[in-house]
Amino acid sequence: MSTDSQSPVLVWFRDDHRLSDHPALAAAVATGSRVLCFAVLDDDSDGLRPLGGATRWWLHGSLEALDDALRRTGSGLLVFKGSALSIVGRIAIEAGASAIFWNRRYSAAEIAVDRAIKKHLTDLGIRAHSFNGRLLHEPWTIANQAGKPFQVFTPYLRAVMARPVAAALPPPKRIPGGTWPSALLDAAIPVGALGLEPSSPDWADGMRAEWRRGERAGQEGFERFCRESLRGYADNRDHPSVQGTSRLSPHLRFGEISPRQIWHGVTAEAAREPSLARDAEKYLSEIIWRDFSHQMLHYYPHMPDRPHSSRFDRFPWSEDAKAVRAWQKGRTGYPIVDAGMRQLWQTGWMHNRVRMIAASFLVKHLLTDWRRGEAWFWDTLVDADPANNAFSWQWIAGSGPDSAPFHRIFNPVAQGEKFDPDGDYIRSFVPEIAELPSGFIHKPWDAPPAVLHAAGVRRGETYPDPIVPHGPARERALQAFRSLRSVADLPS
Numbered sequence: 001m002s003t004d005s006q007s008p009v010l011v012w013f014r015d016d017h018r019l020s021d022h023p024a025l026a027a028a029v030a031t032g033s034r035v036l037c038f039a040v041l042d043d044d045s046d047g048l049r050p051l052g053g054a055t056r057w058w059l060h061g062s063l064e065a066l067d068d069a070l071r072r073t074g075s076g077l078l079v080f081k082g083s084a085l086s087i088v089g090r091i092a093i094e095a096g097a098s099a100i101f102w103n104r105r106y107s108a109a110e111i112a113v114d115r116a117i118k119k120h121l122t123d124l125g126i127r128a129h130s131f132n133g134r135l136l137h138e139p140w141t142i143a144n145q146a147g148k149p150f151q152v153f154t155p156y157l158r159a160v161m162a163r164p165v166a167a168a169l170p171p172p173k174r175i176p177g178g179t180w181p182s183a184l185l186d187a188a189i190p191v192g193a194l195g196l197e198p199s200s201p202d203w204a205d206g207m208r209a210e211w212r213r214g215e216r217a218g219q220e221g222f223e224r225f226c227r228e229s230l231r232g233y234a235d236n237r238d239h240p241s242v243q244g245t246s247r248l249s250p251h252l253r254f255g256e257i258s259p260r261q262i263w264h265g266v267t268a269e270a271a272r273e274p275s276l277a278r279d280a281e282k283y284l285s286e287i288i289w290r291d292f293s294h295q296m297l298h299y300y301p302h303m304p305d306r307p308h309s310s311r312f313d314r315f316p317w318s319e320d321a322k323a324v325r326a327w328q329k330g331r332t333g334y335p336i337v338d339a340g341m342r343q344l345w346q347t348g349w350m351h352n353r354v355r356m357i358a359a360s361f362l363v364k365h366l367l368t369d370w371r372r373g374e375a376w377f378w379d380t381l382v383d384a385d386p387a388n389n390a391f392s393w394q395w396i397a398g399s400g401p402d403s404a405p406f407h408r409i410f411n412p413v414a415q416g417e418k419f420d421p422d423g424d425y426i427r428s429f430v431p432e433i434a435e436l437p438s439g440f441i442h443k444p445w446d447a448p449p450a451v452l453h454a455a456g457v458r459r460g461e462t463y464p465d466p467i468v469p470h471g472p473a474r475e476r477a478l479q480a481f482r483s484l485r486s487v488a489d490l491p492s
């Protein structure tokens, strides 16, 4: 790739906040030109969903860490705010750039923005080069025998497993940074002035205590996972009181580690130690779920907004604001649901098994439209991801492609007893019932008065009774689902 060696080239970072395995950065450095790096906080482009509170908090630390890493390597990061379409052309012209490099994005709205920018730059004689830095395989590279996107995960998984994954690139040793023109230095906004971190009130203490943001933290987290938790992952991943999963989701969300790095790292572990094969395969299948949900969002851009299966268009959702509030605050009276919702509020993350239980409770026990839950997770998860979040909510609601059937309704007590048998997870997030013996921790309402008294629990006062009884709520959900079927079966 040749460029005018007098002119700088630009690298536009977008949710790929790392130096290693960054194909756009590597290609920019390979030109031999000076390399100027920037990011854009874009809350304004049509169709791009503004970040929620927790991801804004993460983004602050992620951009600071990226700037720091770029500075240590010879460059640095400028951050601009506004619609990318209006800003990126201006940056390229004022910087006198000969070319711009970025890693591709996959939602329809993102692609539309990128295409428009590319055209604008090309008209100006500035070359735009794009790469895959986000997925194992881009959506259009995996198709079924009819050349169509897979709708079902298992054959998709098989197709991916049969393919090689491109090697992960090393970080550049040195980036030949350049000088930004003063007009752009003036237009850029220091990360601290972007207003990404909450101030009054500052609700991020729990997240600060839980997480380190940035590439180094992501890479170290991955090494720790391989050392300590990859063995046993297939069994432990369902137990929320065990450190059994990688907790890499926010790092993957912001591209502080790439799926290729994970793929090759885990594959190498399994090659070194064949007894890890089952755990490695299970873990890689989760990384493939991530690719699959990105493929789905790419081909079905409505995924966050409306049911994929149109029969759910007329689902008789109920609007019980008080019940939704109790769910959000972790006050439903079902300890496993409440523990999950409080973990989410305190730390910005929730264990996958508990996400499934809590989401199912909202959609099926409370008959709340899954979009309400999706929006709450979007605002509160540090890993809130347009593809994974929407796809997972539709999966739970039964309206998505290859979903759990609607009539599979989790019993929150049985789920708690199965996956948190001693109640350790519940005890860490629902302290007001922590003294209950394990036999009652999942159903405090069954505990005799003496047991409640000894544990300092006053039903309905220190801890709520269930806001809906399981049996009737389950019946109501099934009834609603049946009504849908009969409506769908009517001749139109």
Ligand SMILES: Cc1cc2nc3c(=O)[nH]c(=O)nc-3n(C[C@H](O)[C@H](O)[C@H](O)COP(=O)(O)OP(=O)(O)OC[C@H]3O[C@@H](n4cnc5c(N)ncnc54)[C@H](O)[C@@H]3O)c2cc1C
Pocket (backbone or CB within 6 Å): 237, 245, 246, 247, 248, 249, 250, 252, 253, 286, 287, 289, 290, 293, 350, 351, 352, 353, 355, 356, 359, 377, 381, 383, 384, 385, 386, 388, 389, 390, 392, 393, 396
């Ligand atoms: C209702 C609901 C909403 C969800 N919303 C999100 C979201 O906004 N962002 C998000 O990253 N994940 C989401 N998930 C998927 C999953 O819960 C998280 O990816 C996982 O809990 C993250 O923890 P981990 O990194 O320790 O996972 P691990 O078990 O260590 O998995 C490794 C990685 O694989 C990917 N992955 C794992 N499970 C899934 C899955 N079911 N679908 C797609 N990718 C997966 C993630 O990138 C994850 O970091 C959601 C699940 C549910 C049920």
